[in-house]
Each structure stands twice: as C-alpha cells, then as structure tokens.
Amino acid sequence: MTSIRDALNHAATTLATRHDGAMFEGEILLAHALEKTRTYLHTWPERALNEAQLTTFNRLVERRCNGEPSAYITGEQEFWSLSLAVTPDTLIPRPETELLVELALEHIPSDERYKIADLGTGSGAIALALASERPGSQIIAVDFSADALTVAECNREKHSLNNVTFMQGDWLAPLNELIFDVIVSNPPYVREDDIHLEQDGLPFEPRSALVASDNGLDDIQRIVVDSRARLTDSGWLLIEHGYDQGADVSEIFEQHGYHNITGHRDLSDQPRVVTAQYNAGTK
Numbered sequence: 234m235t236s237i238r239d240a241l242n243h244a245a246t247t248l249a250t251r252h253d254g255a256m257f258e259g260e261i262l263l264a265h266a267l268e269k270t271r272t273y274l275h276t277w278p279e280r281a282l283n284e285a286q287l288t289t290f291n292r293l294v295e296r297r298c299n300g301e302p303s304a305y306i307t308g309e310q311e312f313w314s315l316s317l318a319v320t321p322d323t324l325i326p327r328p329e330t331e332l333l334v335e336l337a338l339e340h341i342p343s344d345e346r347y348k349i350a351d352l353g354t355g356s357g358a359i360a361l362a363l364a365s366e367r368p369g370s371q372i373i374a375v376d377f378s379a380d381a382l383t384v385a386e387c388n389r390e391k392h393s394l395n396n397v398t399f400m401q402g403d404w405l406a407p408l409n410e411l412i413f414d415v416i417v418s419n420p421p422y423v424r425e426d427d428i429h430l431e432q433d434g435l436p437f438e439p440r441s442a443l444v445a446s447d448n449g450l451d452d453i454q455r456i457v458v459d460s461r462a463r464l465t466d467s468g469w470l471l472i473e474h475g476y477d478q479g480a481d482v483s484e485i486f487e488q489h490g491y492h493n494i495t496g497h498r499d500l501s502d503q504p505r506v507v508t509a510q511y512n513a514g515t516k
C-alpha cells in the first residue's frame with residue numbers, strides 16, 4: 234500500500250535532483266492528480282492511493298522530471314492571489330512581475346476612473362490583478378497571440394472582472410486614438426543567445442513571449458517610443474526588464490524624453506522595473 238505520505242516522500246526524492254522546493258512541487262502535483270487541495274494531503278497523510286491515482290501521479294512527476302513546468306502540468310498558476318489558467322500559449326506569470334503590479338497601483342488612485350493599458354498580457358495576469366484592485370478603472374489588455382487571449386478571456390470570466398477588455402494586435406497598434414493614464418508591460422526581453430532559454434522550463438514556454446532582438450531590448454524600445462502618443466499628460470509607463478538591463482532601459486526612456494525615470498528592484502534585489510512619466514507638453 235502507498236500512502237499520501239509515501240508518495241510525496243518518493244516524489245520529493247525523485248524531483249530533488251532537479252528542482253528546488255521538491256516537496257512543494259510534489260504536493261502540487263499530487264493534489265492535482267487527486268483533484269484535492271494541498272491541505273487535504275496534510276490532513277490525510279495516511280490515506281492510501283489506489284493504483285490509478287498512483288499511476289496518474291507518477292506520470293505527472295515524470296513530466297516534471299523532464300523539465301516541464303508544474304504550471305503547465307496542472308494548467309494553473311497563482312498570481313496576485315488569483316488562480317489563473319495557463320497553457321503553453323502563455324508565459325507562466327512570475328512572482329517578480331507582482332512588483333510591476335505594486336508599482337502600477339501606486340499610480341492608480343482607488344477613487345479615480347483611470348484608463349490603463351497592459352501590453353503583451355499573455356494569460357492576463359497583470360491586467361486582471363490591476364482590475365481586481367481598481368474596480369473603478371478600465372483596463373485594455375493587448376496581445377499579439379490570439380491563443381493567449383483565449384486563455385486570458387477565460388481568466389477574466391473566471392474572476393468576473395468586467396473592467397478588462399482584450400484586443401489582439403502588435404503592441405500599441407490596436408490602441409489608435411485611445412489615451413491612457415498608465416501603461417504597463419512585461420514584454421519579451423531575453424537575448425536570443427541567452428543560455429537560460431535552455432533551462433528551468435523555459436524551453437516549454439512560448440519563445441515569442443520571452444525573446445526579443447537587439448540584446449532583448451527591441452520590444453521595450455518600441456513600447457517606450459510608441460507609448461508617448463498614447464499617454465495622458467504626465468501619464469506613467471512602467472516596464473519590466475531583465476536583471477542586467479536596468480541602465481539600458483533607463484537610457485531608452487531618457488533618449489525619448491521621459492522624466493521621473495526610476496529603476497526598481499524585485500524581491501531578489503535584482504533591477505526589474507523602470508517607471509517614468511511622459512509630458513507631451515514639454516516634448
């Protein structure tokens with residue numbers, strides 16, 4: 234007989250050779266296999282798994298061992314306390330991106346009806362987090378991938394966030410004529426030759442959501458340039474970037490006439506987000 238505890242210990246040993254937090258990942262996968270919560274596993278460690286449950290669980294552990302991220306195996310990822318559906322059509326929302334949400338909220342007063350844009354929304358993570366915190370504001374979220382937007386729309390419905398609208402297109406192209414108080418983006422910024430692309434589950438994620446040309450700065454540059462015409466006077470643009478791109482990104486903002494340019498570090502103390510204002514009047 235294999236109990237929940239035995240199965241978890243076995244999985245943790247198997248996963249430990251490849252993954253940090255092997256026990257936690259094992260719990261996520263077992264909870265998924267049993268269609269229960271992690272709390273259930275902790276409450277009933279002695280309960281026996283039947284043959285079918287054990288087979289299902291072992292298959293999930295094997296997929297994880299082959300490098301597939303847990304979020305794709307279970308089809309969900311937690312972001313800003315929202316449980317979000319994710320598929321290989323969407324990047325898996327990262328904890329460090331919550332910094333972008335936190336900083337954006339500082340510029341969106343809760344009693345105002347702001348217009349906000351999220352560029353490259355993927356699963357909708359940033360847009361939906363902002364929508365949940367600022368129900369009075371309107372958010373338009375754009376992605377080039379229609380498949381990603383199907384997932385994002387599913388997440389919007391799941392959380393009944395009616396103040397988000399999704400649009401398909403290339404960065405700011407679908408937003409002609411519209412003006413925003415705040416624009417946020419977590420664009421692709423990994424260099425084409427970055428060795429990390431072969432590691433940590435990244436080969437399973439959509440390359441178009443990860444990689445940008447020009448040393449990873451091409452999409453950031455486009456967003457900085459094109460956002461100027463789409464921001465209200467002194468509106469804010471907030472962009473996530475790679476840990477070693479802080480200075481380059483600040484310089485791009487400076488070259489294009491932004492002010493109050495500030496770099497922010499994430500929880501791992503890595504430069505991660507640049508925020509700045511654009512004042513059309515002082516072009």
Ligand code: GLN
Pocket residue numbers: 327419420421422423429442443444
């Ligand atoms: N932060 C992601 C990584 O782990 C990259 C996300 C992005 O390109 N926007 O590499």
